[in-house]
Amino acid sequence: MAIATALVALFHHFRISSVLAYLVSGIVVGPFALGLIESAQTLQFLAELGVILLMFTIGLEFSFSHLVAAKRLILGVGGSQVVLTSLALGVIAVLLGLSLQEAFVLSVALSMSSTPIVLKQLGEQGQLSSPQGRISTGILLFQDIAAVPILVCLPVLAAETTQIGSALGWALVKMTAVFVSLVIFGRFVLPHVLDRIAKLRSLELFMLSALLMALAAAALSHFADLSPTLGAFMAGTLIGETRFKHQIEADIRPFRDLMLGIFFLSIGVQFQPTIFVSQLDAILIILACILLLKAVVLVPIISAFKYRLNEAWQSAVTLAHGGEFSLLVISSAVAVGVLNESLAQSALAATIVSMLLAPLLINFNQPISRVLGATTRKHISESNEADISQYADGFAEHVIVCGYGRLGQNTCKILKDANVSVLALDLDPEKSNAANMAGESVLFANACTPGVLRAAGIQRAKVLAITMSDSEVARRIANLARTVGFEGPILVRSKKGRDEQILNDVDATLFPEGLEASLSFAAQLMLMLDIPLSTVEKQLNTVRTKDYDSLREFYHSSVRVKANEQQENYPVMRLPVAIEDHHHAVGKTLNELALSHCGVDVIDVCRGSMRVPGRLWDSKIKDGDVVVLSGIESALNKAVSKLVEGF
Structure with missing residues (x-):
C-alpha cells in the first residue's frame, strides 16, 4: 500500500494516469520483483469488487435515451470500430496460428481502449469537448457497453466445441431471466425502497444501500452462472433512471476507485517482466497491432461518418492503445481456460506498454495527426482547387472565413445581414453541403494550403477571419496568407492564454475569446445597474486599448492541477502579500523597495478599508498592509523575498 501510494503521488505530480501507477506498483511488489505479494489470488476478491463497482457506475451513466440521441456516433462509429478492429485483429491472429476462440478473445480485448486514461488526459488538455474529444468519448462509451456481453461470452467459449451452441443458448435464457427479474424489481420496488431510505436522512445508510444493490445484482447474476459484472451493469442502468x-454515483465512486486500483495492482502482480526476454517478438507484434492497426482501421471509419480527416486522425491517435477492459478480458479468459498463460502474458505485456505510452500519444495527438494526415489532406485540397477557383471568381472585396463551426457560422450570418460578401472554408463535407443547400457560400476545402487560399480569392479579399479553435492551424493559415501576398487585416480567434503565445509572432489581430466573454458579461451587468451606455463603452475601450492586461491577471488556485492549468493559459498572476512587523518592507516606500526590478507591478496597497493603486501610493509600508503584486510566478517569488527578507 505504501508503494502504491508513493507511486500514485509521483505519477500525479507528472500528470500521468493513476491506472499506470497501480500497474507499476503491482509489478514492483509482485513475485518477479520485490516478492512482497506472491500471488494475485491474495487480492482477487477486492479486485473483482472493483470491476463490479466499475460496471455498476457505467450502468448509472448509461441511458437508453442518450444512446438513441447519439446513435450515429456511439452505435455507428463506436460499433464499427469494435467490430472492424476485432475482425482485422482476428484475421491476423488466425493467420499466425491461433485457434478461433483465442483469436476472438485476443481481438476483442485489443480493440478496447482505456476510458479513465483518455478522459483524464483529454480533460487536463482541455480537449474533452472538442470534436475529437466527443468522437473518442462516444467510441469509449460503446466499448464500455460492449465489454458486458464480451465478459458474458467468455465462460461459453470455454465449453466443448459441440456444446457451444447449447451453452450460448442457455446463457441467453439465464441472462433474459436475470434481466427480467431486475427490471421488475427496478420498476416496481426499487423507487419505493430508495424513497424510504432517503427519508431516513442517513448518508451512511444510503451509501451502504447503494453498495448492497450493486453487490446483490452481481450475486444474482453469479448464481445464474453469468458474469457478476452483467448484473452490476443492469442494476446501474435501472438506478440510473x-x-x-x-448521489449513489458520488457515494460509490471512492470505493470503486480504490477497489479498481487494487484490480490494476493485481494485474501488475501477474505481469512477468522476464517475458520480454523470452517472448519479445510476440510482444512487439501485438504492440504494433495495438498502436498501428487500430489507428489505420479507425481513420476510414470516422471519415466514413463525415467527420473531418484531422479529427479522425486525432481520435485514432488518442485511442491507439489497450485499456483496462483489455486486461480484464485477457485475465478472465485465462481463468476460464480460453487463453494459455504464455499468450496471455505476451498480450498483457503489450497492453501495459501501450497504456504507458497512451498519455504521451494523447498529449501529442494534434502534431502526430498533422504528420500522419498531411498526404491525405494535400490530396483533398488539390482535388478541389479548380472548383473553388471557379466558384470564387465572382467574389471581390469579400471576407474569407476559415472554419464554419459555431463562431464561423454566427460570423457569416451577421456579415450577411450587413450585406457583406463572405466566403467560408471548412473541412467538414456534411456541414458544407448542408450550408450550400441552404444558400450559404461555404466550400469544402483545406485552408492550410496556399493553392486553396489563392483559389478562394485571397488577394481580392478585404479581410481574412480565422475562427478555428486549433491555434497551430490558425497560425499556419495566417502565415500562408501573408506568404501568398495578402496584405489586408487578419483576425484570429484565440481561446486561451497559451494560444496567444503560439500566435504571438503572427502578423494578425488576435480576438481573445475568453477575455471578450468577460467584457460582455461585465457590460451586461453594468447596464443592469443603469450605468450609462457611454460609460460602459468607455470602460470596455480602456481595457481593449491596454491589450486586456487587467484581465490577464488572476488569483490562482492552490490546487496543483488547477493552478498548473491556469498558469499555462494565463501565466501572469496576482498575489496579495500581507506585511508583518518583522518584514524588510516595513518603514520603506515602494520607490525604496524598487519591486519593478524584480519584474512585477504593484497593483494596489490595502490598509484597513482603504485601497490605493500602487502608482499613487507614496507612504511608508506598515505592519498589516497588504501589497497586491502582479507578474509571472518566478518574478513574484523574487518580489516576495525582497518584501520579506530584503533580497
Whole structure:
C-alpha cells in the first residue's frame, strides 16, 4: 500500500494516469520483483469488487435515451470500430496460428481502449469537448457497453466445441431471466425502497444501500452462472433512471476507485517482466497491432461518418492503445481456460506498454495527426482547387472565413445581414453541403494550403477571419496568407492564454475569446445597474486599448492541477502579500523597495478599508498592509523575498 501510494503521488505530480501507477506498483511488489505479494489470488476478491463497482457506475451513466440521441456516433462509429478492429485483429491472429476462440478473445480485448486514461488526459488538455474529444468519448462509451456481453461470452467459449451452441443458448435464457427479474424489481420496488431510505436522512445508510444493490445484482447474476459484472451493469442502468443516480454515483465512486486500483495492482502482480526476454517478438507484434492497426482501421471509419480527416486522425491517435477492459478480458479468459498463460502474458505485456505510452500519444495527438494526415489532406485540397477557383471568381472585396463551426457560422450570418460578401472554408463535407443547400457560400476545402487560399480569392479579399479553435492551424493559415501576398487585416480567434503565445509572432489581430466573454458579461451587468451606455463603452475601450492586461491577471488556485492549468493559459498572476512587523518592507516606500526590478507591478496597497493603486501610493509600508503584486510566478517569488527578507 505504501508503494502504491508513493507511486500514485509521483505519477500525479507528472500528470500521468493513476491506472499506470497501480500497474507499476503491482509489478514492483509482485513475485518477479520485490516478492512482497506472491500471488494475485491474495487480492482477487477486492479486485473483482472493483470491476463490479466499475460496471455498476457505467450502468448509472448509461441511458437508453442518450444512446438513441447519439446513435450515429456511439452505435455507428463506436460499433464499427469494435467490430472492424476485432475482425482485422482476428484475421491476423488466425493467420499466425491461433485457434478461433483465442483469436476472438485476443481481438476483442485489443480493440478496447482505456476510458479513465483518455478522459483524464483529454480533460487536463482541455480537449474533452472538442470534436475529437466527443468522437473518442462516444467510441469509449460503446466499448464500455460492449465489454458486458464480451465478459458474458467468455465462460461459453470455454465449453466443448459441440456444446457451444447449447451453452450460448442457455446463457441467453439465464441472462433474459436475470434481466427480467431486475427490471421488475427496478420498476416496481426499487423507487419505493430508495424513497424510504432517503427519508431516513442517513448518508451512511444510503451509501451502504447503494453498495448492497450493486453487490446483490452481481450475486444474482453469479448464481445464474453469468458474469457478476452483467448484473452490476443492469442494476446501474435501472438506478440510473431514478433521481438518486448522482448521489449513489458520488457515494460509490471512492470505493470503486480504490477497489479498481487494487484490480490494476493485481494485474501488475501477474505481469512477468522476464517475458520480454523470452517472448519479445510476440510482444512487439501485438504492440504494433495495438498502436498501428487500430489507428489505420479507425481513420476510414470516422471519415466514413463525415467527420473531418484531422479529427479522425486525432481520435485514432488518442485511442491507439489497450485499456483496462483489455486486461480484464485477457485475465478472465485465462481463468476460464480460453487463453494459455504464455499468450496471455505476451498480450498483457503489450497492453501495459501501450497504456504507458497512451498519455504521451494523447498529449501529442494534434502534431502526430498533422504528420500522419498531411498526404491525405494535400490530396483533398488539390482535388478541389479548380472548383473553388471557379466558384470564387465572382467574389471581390469579400471576407474569407476559415472554419464554419459555431463562431464561423454566427460570423457569416451577421456579415450577411450587413450585406457583406463572405466566403467560408471548412473541412467538414456534411456541414458544407448542408450550408450550400441552404444558400450559404461555404466550400469544402483545406485552408492550410496556399493553392486553396489563392483559389478562394485571397488577394481580392478585404479581410481574412480565422475562427478555428486549433491555434497551430490558425497560425499556419495566417502565415500562408501573408506568404501568398495578402496584405489586408487578419483576425484570429484565440481561446486561451497559451494560444496567444503560439500566435504571438503572427502578423494578425488576435480576438481573445475568453477575455471578450468577460467584457460582455461585465457590460451586461453594468447596464443592469443603469450605468450609462457611454460609460460602459468607455470602460470596455480602456481595457481593449491596454491589450486586456487587467484581465490577464488572476488569483490562482492552490490546487496543483488547477493552478498548473491556469498558469499555462494565463501565466501572469496576482498575489496579495500581507506585511508583518518583522518584514524588510516595513518603514520603506515602494520607490525604496524598487519591486519593478524584480519584474512585477504593484497593483494596489490595502490598509484597513482603504485601497490605493500602487502608482499613487507614496507612504511608508506598515505592519498589516497588504501589497497586491502582479507578474509571472518566478518574478513574484523574487518580489516576495525582497518584501520579506530584503533580497
